[in-house]
Amino acid sequence: MGNRCAVIGIGQTHYTTKRRDVSIAGLVREAALRALEDAELTWKDIDAVVIGKAPDLFEGVMMPEAYLADALGAAGKPMMRVHTAGSVGGSTALVGASLIQGGVHGRVLVVAFEKQSESNATWALSTHLPFSASLVVGAGGYFAPHIREYIRRSGAPEHIGHLVAVKDRRNALKNPYAHLKIPGIDLRMVESTPMLWEPIRYLDTCPSSDGACAMVLSAEDKVTGAAPAWVLGTAMRSEPIFRAGRDTVNPQGGKDCAADVYRQAGITDPRREIDVAEVYVPFSWYEPMWLENLGFAAEGEGWKLTESGATALEGDIPWNASGGVLSSNPIGASGLIRFAEAALQVRGMAGEHQVDGARRALGHAYGGGAQFFAMWMVGSDRP
Amino acid sequence: MREVAVVAFAQTRHSATDEGQSEPELILPSLEEVRRKTGLRKYGFTCSGSCDYLAGAPFSFVSALDALGAWPPISESHVEMDAAWALYEAWVRLQHGDVDSALVYGFGKSSQGDLREIMTLQLDPYYLAPLGLDQVSYAALQASAVKADRARLDEIVRRSRADGRANPHALDLPDPAGEDFEVEPLRPYDIAPVTDGAAAVVLAAGDLARELCENPAWITGIAHRIEPHYLGMRDLARSASAAEAARAAGVGKGHVDVAEIHTQFSHEELILRQALELGEDTLVNPSGGPLAANPVMATGLIRIGEAAQRILDGGAARTVGHAAGGPCLQHNLVTVMEA
Numbered sequence: 073m074g075n076r077c078a079v080i081g082i083g084q085t086h087y088t089t090k091r092r093d094v095s096i097a098g099l100v101r102e103a104a105l106r107a108l109e110d111a112e113l114t115w116k117d118i119d120a121v122v123i124g125k126a127p128d129l130f131e132g133v134m135m136p137e138a139y140l141a142d143a144l145g146a147a148g149k150p151m152m153r154v155h156t157a158g159s160v161g162g163s164t165a166l167v168g169a170s171l172i173q174g175g176v177h178g179r180v181l182v183v184a185f186e187k188q189s190e191s192n193a194t195w196a197l198s199t200h201l202p203f204s205a206s207l208v209v210g211a212g213g214y215f216a217p218h219i220r221e222y223i224r225r226s227g228a229p230e231h232i233g234h235l236v237a238v239k240d241r242r243n244a245l246k247n248p249y250a251h252l253k254i255p256g257i258d259l260r261m262v263e264s265t266p267m268l269w270e271p272i273r274y275l276d277t278c279p280s281s282d283g284a285c286a287m288v289l290s291a292e293d294k295v296t297g298a299a300p301a302w303v304l305g306t307a308m309r310s311e312p313i314f315r316a317g318r319d320t321v322n323p324q325g326g327k328d329c330a331a332d333v334y335r336q337a338g339i340t341d342p343r344r345e346i347d348v349a350e351v352y353v354p355f356s357w358y359e360p361m362w363l364e365n366l367g368f369a370a371e372g373e374g375w376k377l378t379e380s381g382a383t384a385l386e387g388d389i390p391w392n393a394s395g396g397v398l399s400s401n402p403i404g405a406s407g408l409i410r411f412a413e414a415a416l417q418v419r420g421m422a423g424e425h426q427v428d429g430a431r432r433a434l435g436h437a438y439g440g441g442a443q444f445f446a447m448w449m450v451g452s453d454r455p
Numbered sequence: 456m457r458e459v460a461v462v463a464f465a466q467t468r469h470s471a472t473d474e475g476q477s478e479p480e481l482i483l484p485s486l487e488e489v490r491r492k493t494g495l496r497k498y499g500f501t502c503s504g505s506c507d508y509l510a511g512a513p514f515s516f517v518s519a520l521d522a523l524g525a526w527p528p529i530s531e532s533h534v535e536m537d538a539a540w541a542l543y544e545a546w547v548r549l550q551h552g553d554v555d556s557a558l559v560y561g562f563g564k565s566s567q568g569d570l571r572e573i574m575t576l577q578l579d580p581y582y583l584a585p586l587g588l589d590q591v592s593y594a595a596l597q598a599s600a601v602k603a604d605r606a607r608l609d610e611i612v613r614r615s616r617a618d619g620r621a622n623p624h625a626l627d628l629p630d631p632a633g634e635d636f637e638v639e640p641l642r643p644y645d646i647a648p649v650t651d652g653a654a655a656v657v658l659a660a661g662d663l664a665r666e667l668c669e670n671p672a673w674i675t676g677i678a679h680r681i682e683p684h685y686l687g688m689r690d691l692a693r694s695a696s697a698a699e700a701a702r703a704a705g706v707g708k709g710h711v712d713v714a715e716i717h718t719q720f721s722h723e724e725l726i727l728r729q730a731l732e733l734g735e736d737t738l739v740n741p742s743g744g745p746l747a748a749n750p751v752m753a754t755g756l757i758r759i760g761e762a763a764q765r766i767l768d769g770g771a772a773r774t775v776g777h778a779a780g781g782p783c784l785q786h787n788l789v790t791v792m793e794a
Binding site: 074095096097127128129131132133134135137138139140141142146147148149150151152153154155156157163166167170171173174175176190196197307308309310311312313314315323324325328329332440441443444445 | 456501506507508512513514516517518520521523524525526527528529530531532533534535536540543544547548549550551552553573574576577578579580581584678679680681682683684685688695696699780781782785786
């Protein structure tokens with residue numbers, strides 16, 4: 073797997089609907105400076121910059137790495153731009169890690185962002201090539217039928233999604249950076265919100281956020297700062313969106329990606345061996361679905377784990393202690409936030425939403441039509 | 456660094472007009488050609504480069520994945536950049552040592568929009584893009600800064616177009632003629648033609664590369680650098696980032712037989728020849744270069760592919776492939792390949 077790689081710095085912005093006080097450059101710089109500060113480094117200590125975001129139509133800036141080179145201290149250095157749909161934040165971290173693991177650089181800054189207030193993401197997601205007319209509006213319109221199919225197959229009761237929404241939003245109350253903070257959130261409140269895409273109600277879905285996340289990744293001999301999070305396994309998987317027979321409820325790409333990461337990290341029983349997971353759940357029902365896809369539960373059994381409270385902050389396999397994508401969703405950054413939050417947990421730096429004694433954590437992102445996957449496992453012990 | 460080589464290259468017969476093919480249809484023949492050349496149908500890693508703004512719709516790379524037939528699921532990534540950077544990502548991935556082959560491809564259909572205007576959207580959105588400074592206008596600023604001799608530029612275009620006519624993949628363009636300016640000092644023929652096209656490259660490591668082809672084009676150096684975005688912060692007559700990337704890739708460590716460089720405007724050849732320190736005895740853009748065919752997002756990958764092909768064919772010992780991005784050569788990637 074090449075050279076060892078560690079996360080030595082993490083920086084996030086406060087996620088919110090509109091950051092009118094900063095430009096796109098100001099937003100990414102804010103996250104990057106916090107990551108550098110965490111790593112006790114300055115711009116000159118960085119060898120290369122990798123930036124990720126979702127489609128350029130979200131802000132209307134084509135190939136923004138060109139414009140953002142100045143703000144990210146990249147002048148005179150190599151800079152790359154990754155785009156793998158919703159999984160892009162995860163892929164950005166993996167390309168950065170790859171530069172270390174491949175022995176090309178000693179320290180890499182990875183940054184992902186979305187400033188959704190600059191545009192209209194649902195419009196940008198609903199624009200299709202003229203030869204493929206679509207009846208789908210936004211991501212929820214695409215994913216709702218897959219959720220209905222999950223419910224049909226598993227026989228899950230209808231309140232399961234709402235339980236996830238309540239759990240993640242309660243966790244968000246403990247995360248200083250989270251976007252949606254709804255004091256007193258409970259099942260009744262979620263159930264009372266309007267139906268958007270059957271069975272997804274308003275509070276079962278993620279917000280549109282402005283925000284950026286950054287990480288400093290380091291080779292073993294260049295580690296600085298407080299406790300590093302060691303990268304134990306990395307993988308990306310993609311499958312075609314229109315392949316007949318593809319199972320969009322339990323995609324093969326997700327299963328293969330998880331298996332690859334577990335193999336590298338020496339994990340044979342994810343439920344027992346992983347202490348905390350940050351998993352890309354933009355619609356509440358994706359928690360039980362991904363519990364099965366990632367091997368935490370047998371097929372059709374994921375919703376029972378959710379219902380039992382196992383995935384709550386005080387459960388035996390806390391999922392999305394940070395509040396997850398349901399609470400903060402600057403789309404291009406959402407995957408990187410999952411990867412960063414996993415690293416924060418094993419560094420013991422997650423503050424109020426810290427899972428006691430977390431030593432191994434999974435970061436997960438997915439995108440496109442549930443066809444792109446990026447995952448990593450990080451740990452507090454050097455591999 | 457682990458030994459990695461280009462072992463196969465394929466490109467479309469590029470077109471100056473929309474021939475009714477979708478982006479996935481454009482890429483399919485090149486994918487099939489490199490599969491046939493190598494006999495490989497599965498790769499340890501796959502990476503592509505494209506740009507949504509060429510189609511005016513999000514997720515160009517998603518439908519390309521369908522063309523690829525990525526089943527069972529593959530280890531794959533995408534850069535919203537010229538596919539030369541996808542090749543760089545694949546080269547880095549091969550350095551890990553756990554996979555031995557990579558498929559890289561890029562595609563673009565410039566005919567679907569107005570490239571000059573689209574490239575304006577690449578500029579700082581708050582201060583520069585609203586000015587409406589289009590691609591040819593800012594290139595003209597750079598051409599003015601170079602103070603290029605008109606006869607020298609005409610010679611570059613004449614040579615590029617003649618080489619392009621001899622290249623079955625490039626466009627058939629006439630010799631430069633006319634006194635009109637597009638944007639002074641650039642004449643219409645100083646500007647790369649609007650082109651649709653795609654390309655694919657296969658990389659392989661060590662013994663697999665030796666197995667797959669007789670003359671692998673070994674990548675002995677590859678590096679890229681970006682410069683400040685604002686045109687006023689750079690000496691437009693020079694390319695510091697191309698020079699630094701060339702130094703890091705080791706261009707100067709030996710004689711360069713052939714250099715394929717990403718010149719979308721004739722004056723860029725003068726800047727890049729100097730930055731890459733190419734001697735008069737280096738053959739520059741024998742394919743015709745971007746002035747003879749410029750399928751945006753694949754153009755840089757094609758430069759690496761064309762430079763590699765000279766070695767694969769046994770005709771050259773040491774070549775350079777160069778790719779550029781951003782306004783006025785802001786971002787440069789240099790690859791050195793040896794037999």
